[in-house]
Amino acid sequence: MRKFIVAGNWKMNGSLAANDALIAGILAGMPDSENVDLLICPPMPYLATAADKIAGSRLKLGAQTVSEHESGAYTGETAPSMLRDVGCEFVLVGHSERRALYGESAQAVAAKYVAAQSAGLIPVLCVGESLEERESGKTEQVVDEQLNAVLDSAGVATLANAVIAYEPVWAIGTGKTASPEQAQDVHEHIRRVVGELDETMASAVQILYGGSVKGDNAAGLFGKPDIDGGLIGGASLKSEDFLAIANAAAALG
Ligand code: 13P
Numbered sequence: 071m072r073k074f075i076v077a078g079n080w081k082m083n084g085s086l087a088a089n090d091a092l093i094a095g096i097l098a099g100m101p102d103s104e105n106v107d108l109l110i111c112p113p114m115p116y117l118a119t120a121a122d123k124i125a126g127s128r129l130k131l132g133a134q135t136v137s138e139h140e141s142g143a144y145t146g147e148t149a150p151s152m153l154r155d156v157g158c159e160f161v162l163v164g165h166s167e168r169r170a171l172y173g174e175s176a177q178a179v180a181a182k183y184v185a186a187q188s189a190g191l192i193p194v195l196c197v198g199e200s201l202e203e204r205e206s207g208k209t210e211q212v213v214d215e216q217l218n219a220v221l222d223s224a225g226v227a228t229l230a231n232a233v234i235a236y237e238p239v240w241a242i243g244t245g246k247t248a249s250p251e252q253a254q255d256v257h258e259h260i261r262r263v264v265g266e267l268d269e270t271m272a273s274a275v276q277i278l279y280g281g282s283v284k285g286d287n288a289a290g291l292f293g294k295p296d297i298d299g300g301l302i303g304g305a306s307l308k309s310e311d312f313l314a315i316a317n318a319a320a321a322l323g
Pocket of ligand 1: 237283302
């Protein structure tokens with residue numbers, strides 16, 4: 071049985087005061103369920119403080135991106151070992167905003183995935199198509215290319231220590247959620263592609279859906295057989311909204 075993960079990607083939002091209130095709210099209302107792991111991904115400057123606030127709780131910590139390099143002359147970058155040092159267990163790699171706004175290539179994403187795992191972090195590999203790609207029937211092709219760029223260089227066995235997130239770009243921050251059926255189709259496809267390489271890995275790997283997940287649509291999405299939770303943007307910034315999604319997962323566990 072795969073556990074659910076409900077992950078909050080805070081993106082470039084927050085402040086010390088706002089984060090304290092948000093974390094306190096989450097800790098106060100977290101579902102006490104063994105079937106759901108909750109994860110928050112605050113901006114870099116707040117990771118260490120967030121780690122202190124969640125110490126001793128079941129809430130987990132992740133970063134939103136990472137360098138593919140271990141150390142050295144890379145001004146502005148953050149090494150995987152630094153994220154471990156401040157208490158991160160997870161890191162997002164290949165979020166569509168990183169790919170689109172910062173020019174992260176499939177190869178760079180693969181390198182980040184490998185570097186993250188080498189430092190003991192669990193990469194959450196984000197894949198997903200644009201609206202134009204969906205409308206021209208290229209969803210599976212795009213997702214395959216993004217996935218295979220990583221699997222070709224890292225190997226399918228590395229999925230034992232990774233999570234996949236399917237985030238259709240057209241559903242991110244737009245209020246247009248993929249329907250549970252649309253999301254399930256792609257999740258099932260991803261599991262089939264992984265299964266062609268390794269059946270065991272395909273049934274074990276957690277695949278999250280992201281893109282306008284809210285309290286009122288989470289249950290429909292998470293009820294699908296290949297959807298193992300969510301990667302939440304906007305609705306992760308208010309504890310009530312985030313907890314409503316977490317509770318939807320807990321109720322299905
Ligand atoms: P929204 O939930 O705001 O659509 O963002 C999704 C996302 O990009 C999470 O990584």
